Amino acid sequence: MNLKALSITACKACGSTALGWHSAIVNRSDVQQGRLNTRDVECIFFLGCDACSETLARVTADQVAGAMNAAAAASACLTGTATAATSAHDSAVVVAAL
Numbered sequence: 001m002n003l004k005a006l007s008i009t010a011c012k013a014c015g016s017t018a019l020g021w022h023s024a025i026v027n028r029s030d031v032q033q034g035r036l037n038t039r040d041v042e043c044i045f046f047l048g049c050d051a052c053s054e055t056l057a058r059v060t061a062d063q064v065a066g067a068m069n070a071a072a073a074a075s076a077c078l079t080g081t082a083t084a085a086t087s088a089h090d091s092a093v094v095v096a097a098l
């Protein structure tokens with residue numbers, strides 16, 4: 001995941017600290033709306049400013065999954081378990097890492 005995106009704490013356009021992560025499905029192909037297949041669209045996550053609607057960062061779902069896997073692996077190393085997030089505590093660590 002783009003670590004720079006996680007360090008953004010204020011809007012570059014208006015200075016507001018009221019920021020939030022949101023998800024969206026976007027068309028990555030030239031296929032027109034109404035003729036899309038699932039392979040034509042992609043899930044993204046973006047950091048938006050609640051005050052002025054500026055988009056401050058975008059990451060793909062694959063990047064988010066990679067960050068969750070890395071956080072789960074780090075958590076497993078800390079707890080001495082070899083499996084990915086298998087408990088509520090591990091899941092909380094993964095969420096906190098995002």
Ligand SMILES: [Zn+2]
Binds near residue numbers: 012015016052054
């Ligand atoms: Zn703003």
